[in-house]
Amino acid sequence: xxxxxxxxxxxxxxxxxxxxxxxxxxADFIAYLxxxxxxxxxxxxxRDEDFLKSIMKGDExxxxxxxxxxxxxxxxx
Numbered sequence: 451x452x453x454x455x456x457x458x459x460x461x462x463x464x465x466x467x468x469x470x471x472x473x474x475x476x477a478d479f480i481a482y483l484x485x486x487x488x489x490x491x492x493x494x495x496x497r498d499e500d501f502l503k504s505i506m507k508g509d510e511x512x513x514x515x516x517x518x519x520x521x522x523x524x525x526x527x
Contacts, residue, residue: 496502
């Protein structure tokens with residue numbers, strides 16, 4: 451069975467029993483849940499004021515040319 455959980459296996463077995471239309475609904479719902487989860491993670495980041503300020507400062511530094519190329523950094527690591 452590999453690394454799949456019992457729940458994942460049950461979902462796959464049940465999915466196989468559904469009609470084509472219902473399989474599409476399941477796929478749409480999974481897509482919705484994925485977006486919802488990603489949005490939740492984004493909202494969590496935006497609530498962290500220090501982290502948000504850090505991102506904004508980094509963006510400002512980049513736009514003003516205050517950055518190092520990865521090749522320069524890698525040489526010193």
